[in-house]
Amino acid sequence: MSALSVESLYKVFGKGAHQAVDDLKAGVPREELPNRVTAAVIDHNWEIATGETFVVMGLSGSGKSTLIRMLNGLIEPTAGSIWIDGVDLRSLSKKGVRELRRDKVSMVFQHFALLPHRNVLENVAFGLEIRKLPGDERMDRAREAVEMVGLGDEQDKLPAQLSGGMRQRVGLARALAADTEFLLMDEAFSALDPLIRQEMQDQLLELQAKLAKTIVFITHDLNEAMKIGDRIAICDGVVKQLGTAEEILKHPADDYVADFIADVDRSRVLTAEAVMEPVGSDTETRGLETVESGVTVNDLYGTVVASDQPLLVVNEWNEPLGVVTPRAIIKSLAPETASDAQEPQRA
Amino acid sequence: MIQYLRDWFWTYVWNPLPDMPLGEWVDEGVRWLRSEWTALFDGTEAFLGSMNDGLLEALLWMPSGVMIVLFAAIAFLARGWKLALVIGGGMFIAGWSPYWEETMETLAMVVVAASLATLLAIPIGIIASEFRAASTVVRPILDFMQTLPAFVYLLPVVMFYGIGPVPGMIATIVFSMPPGVRLTELGLRQVDHEVVEAGQAFGASPTRILARIKLPLALPTIVAGLNQVIMLALSMVVIAGMVGGGGLGGVIVSSLGRVDIAMGVNAGISVVFLAVFLDRIMHGLADRTPVARAAAITK
Numbered sequence: 107m108s109a110l111s112v113e114s115l116y117k118v119f120g121k122g123a124h125q126a127v128d129d130l131k132a133g134v135p136r137e138e139l140p141n142r143v144t145a146a147v148i149d150h151n152w153e154i155a156t157g158e159t160f161v162v163m164g165l166s167g168s169g170k171s172t173l174i175r176m177l178n179g180l181i182e183p184t185a186g187s188i189w190i191d192g193v194d195l196r197s198l199s200k201k202g203v204r205e206l207r208r209d210k211v212s213m214v215f216q217h218f219a220l221l222p223h224r225n226v227l228e229n230v231a232f233g234l235e236i237r238k239l240p241g242d243e244r245m246d247r248a249r250e251a252v253e254m255v256g257l258g259d260e261q262d263k264l265p266a267q268l269s270g271g272m273r274q275r276v277g278l279a280r281a282l283a284a285d286t287e288f289l290l291m292d293e294a295f296s297a298l299d300p301l302i303r304q305e306m307q308d309q310l311l312e313l314q315a316k317l318a319k320t321i322v323f324i325t326h327d328l329n330e331a332m333k334i335g336d337r338i339a340i341c342d343g344v345v346k347q348l349g350t351a352e353e354i355l356k357h358p359a360d361d362y363v364a365d366f367i368a369d370v371d372r373s374r375v376l377t378a379e380a381v382m383e384p385v386g387s388d389t390e391t392r393g394l395e396t397v398e399s400g401v402t403v404n405d406l407y408g409t410v411v412a413s414d415q416p417l418l419v420v421n422e423w424n425e426p427l428g429v430v431t432p433r434a435i436i437k438s439l440a441p442e443t444a445s446d447a448q449e450p451q452r453a
Numbered sequence: 454m455i456q457y458l459r460d461w462f463w464t465y466v467w468n469p470l471p472d473m474p475l476g477e478w479v480d481e482g483v484r485w486l487r488s489e490w491t492a493l494f495d496g497t498e499a500f501l502g503s504m505n506d507g508l509l510e511a512l513l514w515m516p517s518g519v520m521i522v523l524f525a526a527i528a529f530l531a532r533g534w535k536l537a538l539v540i541g542g543g544m545f546i547a548g549w550s551p552y553w554e555e556t557m558e559t560l561a562m563v564v565v566a567a568s569l570a571t572l573l574a575i576p577i578g579i580i581a582s583e584f585r586a587a588s589t590v591v592r593p594i595l596d597f598m599q600t601l602p603a604f605v606y607l608l609p610v611v612m613f614y615g616i617g618p619v620p621g622m623i624a625t626i627v628f629s630m631p632p633g634v635r636l637t638e639l640g641l642r643q644v645d646h647e648v649v650e651a652g653q654a655f656g657a658s659p660t661r662i663l664a665r666i667k668l669p670l671a672l673p674t675i676v677a678g679l680n681q682v683i684m685l686a687l688s689m690v691v692i693a694g695m696v697g698g699g700g701l702g703g704v705i706v707s708s709l710g711r712v713d714i715a716m717g718v719n720a721g722i723s724v725v726f727l728a729v730f731l732d733r734i735m736h737g738l739a740d741r742t743p744v745a746r747a748a749a750i751t752k
Binding site: 114204207208209211212213216217220221223233235237267284288292333341 | 544646647650651652653654657658661665669670732743744746750751
């Protein structure tokens with residue numbers, strides 16, 4: 107069973123929202139809706155498995171912030187349903203929704219949303235305070251979460267005394283301390299400097315490897331999406347394409363997606379397995395240098411340049427899967443268009 | 454002919470209605486209330502009167518010399534030794550003048566009236582910030598209360614309560630409340646939306662969000678509002694001297710009547726030092742709110 111799923115989910119703002127949803131369902135394009143309504147989320151249908159990191163990627167105004175706020179009931183959908191852990195979110199009472207947020211879904215915010223007059227530890231303990239945990243246990247768990255994000259030495263400082271990256275670590279620790287199965291991250295790293303952002307991405311991946319939460323991550327940065335996400339949904343009101351980073355890079359669904367991925371650093375996304383060519387029956391694989399299938403192209407450059415032979419891609423049991431040649435790497439880095447590119451004419 | 458036309462125009466076009474008896478209607482309404490709701494008026498009078506008397510008794514219990522040191526000590530706690538010096542000196546002048554007792558009377562009235570105004574203003578401000586509808590109802594009433602000349606408040610309260618310190622205090626409560634309501638509402642509305650959202654996202658109930666997030670973050674603004682409440686209360690308490698409110702207001706009113714400059718200056722200086730004292734104390738309180746402290750640490 108999927109951990110979180112949405113079915114024909116719509117959110118339209120403005121007067122006449124329900125009529126607009128009916129129009130959209132009848133096939134009226136978004137641009138032809140009356141001006142008084144704004145369709146933010148149109149016909150979302152997807153599900154996420156437990157422990158998956160699902161990234162929703164889109165430009166501003168693509169409805170991604172609206173979407174994530176519907177997942178914990180901060181915004182009421184116009185139509186459709188949301189299932190969290192087998193519970194229909196829309197069937198819950200106000201109190202039921204509050205309990206769900208308290209026990210199952212926590213959130214990390216773009217601008218951190220910390221209480222300025224509380225120190226790091228007290229901020230992290232906020233979710234536990236709401237849960238009415240006794241003081242000692244609350245502080246112990248908060249301390250644990252603070253250690254987890256590497257802020258053990260800063261726990262008595264106020265948010266204003268921390269850098270942006272550290273503040274977001276506090277935000278992350280606050281969500282982790284609540285120890286919920288689901289983690290919603292709303293542009294969590296977008297307000298950070300590029301270097302800090304990468305650090306935070308690495309930390310999230312590291313934590314996720316340990317904790318295996320079910321994460322919905324919102325971003326407008328496709329590089330970030332591809333680095334973090336197990337699967338990515340590219341949104342512009344509707345879901346334009348949903349798939350793994352590799353699927354999206356190799357087979358963009360339409361020109362909109364193709365435009366997006368033009369800027370992606372493909373070498374950091376594509377793995378040896380994705381770019382390898384099959385081992386021909388006549389190819390001599392013995393004596394070839396081997397690489398693991400999960401290594402990204404970016405990390406292959408050195409090895410490829412150093413060797414004048416193809417590299418042998420192997421799986422974790424050291425079985426050969428294919429070979430990587432310089433030609434295959436260069437080919438993989440050229441952006442693909444929605445339609446098949448024409449073969450160049452031979453001179 | 455032209456004269457006739459002008460008169461006709463003036464009488465029937467420019468000024469077609471006879472004088473409206475609005476004032477008379479209000480007068481009748483006030484009299485009716487006074488006779489029907491006697492218990493309410495007597496009750497509030499007894500309540501306010503006893504609070505004021507009790508506080509005044511406490512303020513006058515010790516000799517002025519001890520009180521001056523006490524005021525200076527409070528100022529020291531609020532802002533440090535510089536203010537303590539100013540307040541000690543100021544209160545010494547007030548004690549030295551013949552109007553120490555009146556100064557304490559005024560202080561007691563301000564403290565009682567401003568506290569009650571605060572007790573009313575903060576809940577109204579909270580309700581107005583939580584519900585749009587309440588805000589739209591409250592706002593024009595506040596505008597009305599603030600634009601009405603201070604003297605006008607004295608008329609109905611004198612009708613209800615006669616002459617003395619209590620009508621003065623009631624007029625003061627009404628007159629000084631608006632900034633308290635306004636700044637409470639403003640402060641609560643200005644709380645960072647994302648922080649409120651964080652409270653919601655972690656499952657906090659609306660009352661918890663109010664108590665743990667909104668009120669602490671809005672506190673500096675609310676205290677600034679209370680400071681204005683106190684300043685308005687002080688000005689109104691002086692005006693209330695006109696209806697027998699006593700205190701420094703009474704002294705100033707009679708000095709006006711007699712054109713007694715010395716008397717007016719003595720009482721006026723005491724009012725100024727009271728104002729400085731109360732204002733600085735409130736600033737000190739505002740700086741001691743958790744949010745203001747946090748902001749100060751990082752500067």
